[in-house]
Amino acid sequence: MATPALAITNLHAWYGESHILHGVNLSVQPGQVVTLLGRNGAGRTTTLRAILGLTGARKGSIKIHGEEAIHLATHRIAQLGIGYCPEERGIFASLTAEENLRLPPSLKAKRGKAMSEAEIYAMFPNLAERRQSPGTRLSGGEQQMLAVARILRTGADILLLDEISEGLAPVIVQALARMIRTLKSQGFTIVMVEQNFRFAAPLADHFIVIEHGEVVLSFPAAELPAKQAQLDELLSV
Amino acid sequence: MSEYILETQDLTKEFKGFTAVDAVNLRVQRGHIHALLGPNGAGKTTCFNLLTKFLTPTRGRIVFAGHDITGETSAQIARRGVIRSFQISAVFPHLTVLENVRIGLQRFTGTSFHFWKGLTGLKTLDAKVLSLLELVDLRDMASLKAADLPYGRKRALEIATTMAMEPQLMLLDEPTQGMGHEDVDKVTALIKRVAEGRTVLMVEHNMKVVASIADRITVLARGAVLAEGDYATVSKHPAVLEAYMGTEATELVGAH
Amino acid sequence: MNKKLLGYAALFIGIGLLPLLGAYPVFVMKVLCFALFACAFNLLVGFTGLLSFGHAAFLGTAAYVTGHALKVWGLPTPVGLVVGMLGAAGVGLLFGLLAIRRSGIYFSMITLALAQMLYFFFLQAPFTGGEDGLQSVPRGHFLGLDLTSDLTLFYVVLAIFIAAFWLIYRIVHSPFGQVLTSIRENEARATSLGYDTAHFKLLAFVLSAGLAGLAGATKTLVLGFATLTDAIWTTSGLVILMTLVGGMGTLVGPMVGALVIIALENKIGDFGNWLGELTGVAWFNSLGESVSLVTGLIFIVCVLAFRRGLVGEAMALLEKRRASS
Amino acid sequence: QVSGDVIKIGFLTDMSSVYADIDGAGGVEAIKMAIADLKGVAAGKKVEFIFADHQNKADVASAKAREWMDTQGLDLLIGGTNSGANLAMATVAAEKKKPFISIGAGSSALTNANCTPYTIHYAYDTVALANGTGGAVTKAGGKNWYFLTADYAFGAALQADTTAVVQKNGGTVKGSVKHPLNASDFSSFLLQAQGSGAQILGLANAGGDTINAIKAANEFGVTKGMKLAGLLMFINDVHSLGLKTTEGMYLTDSWYWNQTPEARAWSRRFFDKMKRMPSSLQAADYSAVTHYLKAVDAIKTDDTDKVIAKMKATPINDFYTKGTIRKEDGRGIHDMFLMQVKSVKESTEPWDYYKVVTRIPGEEAFTKLADSKCPLVKK
Amino acid sequence: MTEIFGIPLPALLGQLLLGLVNGSFYAMLSLGLAVIFGMLNIINFAHGALYMMGAFFAWMGLEYLGLNYWVMLGLAPLAVGLIGIVIERTMLQWLYKLDHLYGLLLTFGITLVIEGVFRSVYGVSGQPYQVPDALQGATNLGFMVLPNYRAWVVVASLIVCFAVWALIEKTSLGAKLRAGTENPKLVQAFGINVPAMVTLTYAGGVALAAFAGVLAAPILQVSALMGSNLIIVVFAVVVIGGMGSILGSILTGLGLGIVEGLTKVFYPEASNTVVFVVMAIVLLVRPAGLFGKEK
Numbered sequence A: 001m002a003t004p005a006l007a008i009t010n011l012h013a014w015y016g017e018s019h020i021l022h023g024v025n026l027s028v029q030p031g032q033v034v035t036l037l038g039r040n041g042a043g044r045t046t047t048l049r050a051i052l053g054l055t056g057a058r059k060g061s062i063k064i065h066g067e068e069a070i071h072l073a074t075h076r077i078a079q080l081g082i083g084y085c086p087e088e089r090g091i092f093a094s095l096t097a098e099e100n101l102r103l104p105p106s107l108k109a110k111r112g113k114a115m116s117e118a119e120i121y122a123m124f125p126n127l128a129e130r131r132q133s134p135g136t137r138l139s140g141g142e143q144q145m146l147a148v149a150r151i152l153r154t155g156a157d158i159l160l161l162d163e164i165s166e167g168l169a170p171v172i173v174q175a176l177a178r179m180i181r182t183l184k185s186q187g188f189t190i191v192m193v194e195q196n197f198r199f200a201a202p203l204a205d206h207f208i209v210i211e212h213g214e215v216v217l218s219f220p221a222a223e224l225p226a227k228q229a230q231l232d233e234l235l236s237v
Numbered sequence B: 001m002s003e004y005i006l007e008t009q010d011l012t013k014e015f016k017g018f019t020a021v022d023a024v025n026l027r028v029q030r031g032h033i034h035a036l037l038g039p040n041g042a043g044k045t046t047c048f049n050l051l052t053k054f055l056t057p058t059r060g061r062i063v064f065a066g067h068d069i070t071g072e073t074s075a076q077i078a079r080r081g082v083i084r085s086f087q088i089s090a091v092f093p094h095l096t097v098l099e100n101v102r103i104g105l106q107r108f109t110g111t112s113f114h115f116w117k118g119l120t121g122l123k124t125l126d127a128k129v130l131s132l133l134e135l136v137d138l139r140d141m142a143s144l145k146a147a148d149l150p151y152g153r154k155r156a157l158e159i160a161t162t163m164a165m166e167p168q169l170m171l172l173d174e175p176t177q178g179m180g181h182e183d184v185d186k187v188t189a190l191i192k193r194v195a196e197g198r199t200v201l202m203v204e205h206n207m208k209v210v211a212s213i214a215d216r217i218t219v220l221a222r223g224a225v226l227a228e229g230d231y232a233t234v235s236k237h238p239a240v241l242e243a244y245m246g247t248e249a250t251e252l253v254g255a256h
Numbered sequence C: 001m002n003k004k005l006l007g008y009a010a011l012f013i014g015i016g017l018l019p020l021l022g023a024y025p026v027f028v029m030k031v032l033c034f035a036l037f038a039c040a041f042n043l044l045v046g047f048t049g050l051l052s053f054g055h056a057a058f059l060g061t062a063a064y065v066t067g068h069a070l071k072v073w074g075l076p077t078p079v080g081l082v083v084g085m086l087g088a089a090g091v092g093l094l095f096g097l098l099a100i101r102r103s104g105i106y107f108s109m110i111t112l113a114l115a116q117m118l119y120f121f122f123l124q125a126p127f128t129g130g131e132d133g134l135q136s137v138p139r140g141h142f143l144g145l146d147l148t149s150d151l152t153l154f155y156v157v158l159a160i161f162i163a164a165f166w167l168i169y170r171i172v173h174s175p176f177g178q179v180l181t182s183i184r185e186n187e188a189r190a191t192s193l194g195y196d197t198a199h200f201k202l203l204a205f206v207l208s209a210g211l212a213g214l215a216g217a218t219k220t221l222v223l224g225f226a227t228l229t230d231a232i233w234t235t236s237g238l239v240i241l242m243t244l245v246g247g248m249g250t251l252v253g254p255m256v257g258a259l260v261i262i263a264l265e266n267k268i269g270d271f272g273n274w275l276g277e278l279t280g281v282a283w284f285n286s287l288g289e290s291v292s293l294v295t296g297l298i299f300i301v302c303v304l305a306f307r308r309g310l311v312g313e314a315m316a317l318l319e320k321r322r323a324s325s
Numbered sequence D: 001q002v003s004g005d006v007i008k009i010g011f012l013t014d015m016s017s018v019y020a021d022i023d024g025a026g027g028v029e030a031i032k033m034a035i036a037d038l039k040g041v042a043a044g045k046k047v048e049f050i051f052a053d054h055q056n057k058a059d060v061a062s063a064k065a066r067e068w069m070d071t072q073g074l075d076l077l078i079g080g081t082n083s084g085a086n087l088a089m090a091t092v093a094a095e096k097k098k099p100f101i102s103i104g105a106g107s108s109a110l111t112n113a114n115c116t117p118y119t120i121h122y123a124y125d126t127v128a129l130a131n132g133t134g135g136a137v138t139k140a141g142g143k144n145w146y147f148l149t150a151d152y153a154f155g156a157a158l159q160a161d162t163t164a165v166v167q168k169n170g171g172t173v174k175g176s177v178k179h180p181l182n183a184s185d186f187s188s189f190l191l192q193a194q195g196s197g198a199q200i201l202g203l204a205n206a207g208g209d210t211i212n213a214i215k216a217a218n219e220f221g222v223t224k225g226m227k228l229a230g231l232l233m234f235i236n237d238v239h240s241l242g243l244k245t246t247e248g249m250y251l252t253d254s255w256y257w258n259q260t261p262e263a264r265a266w267s268r269r270f271f272d273k274m275k276r277m278p279s280s281l282q283a284a285d286y287s288a289v290t291h292y293l294k295a296v297d298a299i300k301t302d303d304t305d306k307v308i309a310k311m312k313a314t315p316i317n318d319f320y321t322k323g324t325i326r327k328e329d330g331r332g333i334h335d336m337f338l339m340q341v342k343s344v345k346e347s348t349e350p351w352d353y354y355k356v357v358t359r360i361p362g363e364e365a366f367t368k369l370a371d372s373k374c375p376l377v378k379k
Numbered sequence E: 001m002t003e004i005f006g007i008p009l010p011a012l013l014g015q016l017l018l019g020l021v022n023g024s025f026y027a028m029l030s031l032g033l034a035v036i037f038g039m040l041n042i043i044n045f046a047h048g049a050l051y052m053m054g055a056f057f058a059w060m061g062l063e064y065l066g067l068n069y070w071v072m073l074g075l076a077p078l079a080v081g082l083i084g085i086v087i088e089r090t091m092l093q094w095l096y097k098l099d100h101l102y103g104l105l106l107t108f109g110i111t112l113v114i115e116g117v118f119r120s121v122y123g124v125s126g127q128p129y130q131v132p133d134a135l136q137g138a139t140n141l142g143f144m145v146l147p148n149y150r151a152w153v154v155v156a157s158l159i160v161c162f163a164v165w166a167l168i169e170k171t172s173l174g175a176k177l178r179a180g181t182e183n184p185k186l187v188q189a190f191g192i193n194v195p196a197m198v199t200l201t202y203a204g205g206v207a208l209a210a211f212a213g214v215l216a217a218p219i220l221q222v223s224a225l226m227g228s229n230l231i232i233v234v235f236a237v238v239v240i241g242g243m244g245s246i247l248g249s250i251l252t253g254l255g256l257g258i259v260e261g262l263t264k265v266f267y268p269e270a271s272n273t274v275v276f277v278v279m280a281i282v283l284l285v286r287p288a289g290l291f292g293k294e295k
């Protein structure tokens, strides 16, 4: 088996004294699309943040393309080929849309295919129109597009996407789904956190359910029908 | 007396071009445990900050027990009996457990500005403090420094301090966050117990906790109220299902 | 508790014996005055969490007011001291009302700026004697004691110091002190419990100013003059250093810090000469001219490696040992 | 009968702050030279010398002086720069009954309102400066004055003393502007001075303030319409400003290194050690210590009263000056000199900065006994 | 002649212009403080000392190396910037996790050391520094004689302030800085070396101070203490302006220079204190400062 793009073993993370992740284990193969499921507050976002070293303290092992990243500074981790689209979108108010888009630098160790600005604007025509507006003046949907768009420029080949379909109009969600498929076909590795199961289900190769800071269920897409009942119970409100 | 102890009208908070709380009309019934739910960043903590004046609302009104408290300071609101806890535990780390609780009780003695007095006057409060600590199983740890407590015990201490203020309305921000399973159950039981005769408004991500103790639930998303009702209603509410977790995996157009 | 009391008693008796053991009383008195100044400052920074960068204003105000009261108005010595202290507390109230409006770094910058404003006022005001200062302030009598003798004055100053120290101890261990501690540890939580933290901070500020004033007034009495040095911003820096070196938030720390820093100021030249002789490096001989350089280095070392100060570190060490045994 | 079997001389001056160059380490060197020239012995006893930096702080000066007298058996205290510090030292010396010679302080109060039997004010004071520059410039036709005054006691005294002299000589004062001590920017004050239409701009300030004011005056073309009179300037100030900016200025001083052959000879020795020419204060440091040690040697005791009496009884006659110390108030009385700063062309060697314009006899330069408010002066 | 409150109009204009000169220095220094504060959350007390260092480097360049004003105008900020890098890497970076007050205390200590070194080597009486030949002389504006050098100072500082503003508001580097001030962690998560950016920001901020120092050298005497008096005034300027915006700190700096200039005409005794008085008033009316953000 090839080196996993991302391999996490026994990851613990804290916010201050609050112990959020209690030993997460997961592994993602290159080119795979993995969806992290779980209830609100289960720790999925925290998992993504911990990969990048954005939580308070963390412990365990995180290997990116085989390279141990637990002791690296955040920007060094990112440079290993990670593109992060945060849950709260992280659009900078003091930057225009275009500046937001151009903010992440191209990564040196380019493994994936970096999209050009033209390709991006072609994919999200709304953004082209509003490139001079201050970032946070865009509508929620536009902000979400911008947040995704800006990591496609960099050449990162592992994308961590936190609830990108949230709050978007159905057409856009469809566009995003198409986009993810395209990205997948181009060989991107994708880890998605999704509430919108309808959005995630057809895209994912693999599902992982997190509960109380631990992985409680992990199965490939093929097993989805068999696991559906268990999944419903784990995720029911 | 109105049946609602707390009402907000069009409560709104905007940060530099972004609305964190959007025209929220919240009504909390006296005696209820009322849960505030919503995804991360939905504006729950911001709501708490507005209610206790840690942030000034951009618009809207807050009425507590028939008084318009929109213009009052944090301390005034607290003295009206609205006491909050914080998402990240808020104890006084270098005071002992006993002193932590006593500092709250002390306010009622009216001696808080007496810089010339010794602490003997406060000792009379200790009995009451210990009985409060008893409630949260902290009595044995009364003389420890708060900083040395395990995290779950700190949250319990925080609740004890909050209770000491005899609040009419307790605002608890994620009281079980960051705890192990046993602690979660303990704290849930504790909240249920202390809620008797008071009103509690709490933010909680743990559905098990919410399902077991909440009388009423308000769900926020993107700063606005998405749904409201008891657990049964809310958990079936289509918008909530949509925002939380679509259980029917209906296929997306064009999928597969 | 009792052990602590005994410890303090021993400490003060020890200090009381110093002149009899040949220590130079004026030097010890000066250290006591600065120790009191640092203790007063520490009441604010150590127990309330407010870093004032303008405390010299209070030392200076009281020094001038007391100096003027004794020399020009001819008031009895105890009255002069009290008047100076009240003057400082009054200035403290005014500064406090403004500075309390902001917190953190801004609070520091505002106190610094206000103190600088007062400094310029003192520089120009006729009653301060400008840069010549207010000289030859008479010591007078205290409760029938003639204070011209250094030794008599010494015991009076020591008594004042003990009284003030007791008051500070009292404040720290009072209901009010409890609220201050809670504000320092977690202001938001204290507010949420219903305390108007601004009012508490203001009272703490005024008390600290008043006590710093007492230090300034006493210093005028000891040395017989009040000068701009008392009010200049570097003096504010000095008291921060004393507290930092000794240990913020400990009761005795500031005393130790004051002793170390004053001794350093006085002895660094000798020390430099000694080093110069020892090492043959001529530069050391000029160390006496570089007090501020050395002070700056101590500052840096303290902030980087030694934030608990001498007493704080010692206490931590003791605690560790106790915990491990 | 020498106390402690040594003769201990203490010197407190500014060694690190604004006046450090005027006296400071150079003053220390001058005193060491004085002691060495007498082979380190007086009245058969060893002479010891200690010094410290008072950082221009009266409190430091006073505390140090007190400590030295209480614990070190000090026999003579020399006060370097700064009036505030010197007034404080004088108080302590009087209390401890030790001789105190003030060299660098300007305040005439030292031997006037605040005089003591133990204070000797050796070199100069504001009155002498006023009489020198104020008097000479007015007599030379500079009748219209405007003052740029440092806003503190010393500046005010200098302005007041000079005003009196100007008016006595038939001049008028058109106005004055106060600037804060250690002002960084003088442009606005100079603009006001320029608008006054006066002929002479009197600088009633010292050190860095004088230097900055002169620089700015040149820059703003003030010097085109007005003549500058520095009321208190030392050669170090001129050195740091350069002749280009200072040429033609009047100033009053008690001594200039290139004044006489003896002065030159001593100054060369000093230069070899310090790499700069001595200021008048440094020369006075040497002179005063020599005068004291010779008095001790003559009467074979360091008893305060006797030495002071001897010093007052003996005329001073060395390369620094020829004069006396007035019995009544301890004021050193000697000639003062009005000098003019040479132009670059006139200057023939490094540090060749002044030409002497007028000699002002001591009796005219300093406060007359009749005008003194010193309580020791019986009237 | 037209008079305003008894002051002839030309004289007033002259004073306003002079106020602008001083304001230029306030603007450059408070701008540097604001930039540093934005990224590091540290109030750089050492700013005044580094400004002094800039002036000293200009003087030393001429004295020891024969490098003229124009060369040093570039070199001195560079050198001070390098020193800034050393300071940030060896000391400041350890404090980011602590209370901001420690940053203030540390930089205060650094100030004492830097001043102490220069003072022990060069004493305190100022070193003269000549106005460069190209800018000698003065221009008669009719209402006043304005030395060419001062005019240059205003122009140069406006250019620099504007350039810094443009750099921060209009370039991609500036975009990174602005983003970093909003959310440094996220910016770092994009693979941008934020720690290095922080270091460079500090270097840039202090280089700005050094640049101001070089500009000041021919106006003031170059002396060890030239920075410490200025810095407190600049602090007051910062409190008045509030740490809100780049433009805000520039405008506040210039404005207060002018206010101070006017005070020198109408009530010179207060010229040292007027900035502090303005500060007190602003605090009463707008505690966050004129351009300050809500807490």
Ligand SMILES: Nc1ncnc2c1ncn2[C@@H]1O[C@H](COP(=O)(O)OP(=O)(O)OP(=O)(O)O)[C@@H](O)[C@H]1O
Pocket (backbone or CB within 6 Å): A015, A018, A020, A038, A039, A040, A041, A042, A043, A044, A045, A046, A047, A087, B038, B039, B040, B087, B088, B174, B177, B178, B205
């Ligand atoms: N910055 C923070 N400080 C303290 N606690 C936090 C912080 N961010 C998140 N938490 C807490 O950590 C827990 C896990 O949060 P996380 O964001 O990982 O949840 P999630 O599974 O992504 O849920 P959601 O659907 O709400 O996004 C929650 O209890 C949350 O409140």
Ligand SMILES: Nc1ncnc2c1ncn2[C@@H]1O[C@H](COP(=O)(O)OP(=O)(O)OP(=O)(O)O)[C@@H](O)[C@H]1O
Pocket (backbone or CB within 6 Å): A088, B015, B020, B038, B039, B040, B041, B042, B043, B044, B045, B046, B047, B087
């Ligand atoms: N002071 C502030 N300035 C700007 N934005 C803020 C501020 N405080 C909160 N926000 C933003 O407001 C939104 C709501 O935050 P809030 O803390 O209320 O969320 P929450 O519902 O409590 O989430 P969680 O479950 O993670 O605790 C977030 O996007 C947050 O970034």
Ligand SMILES: [Mg+2]
Pocket (backbone or CB within 6 Å): A044, A045, A046, A087, A162, A193, B040
């Ligand atoms: Mg999440």
Ligand SMILES: [Mg+2]
Pocket (backbone or CB within 6 Å): B044, B045, B046, B087
């Ligand atoms: Mg929250």
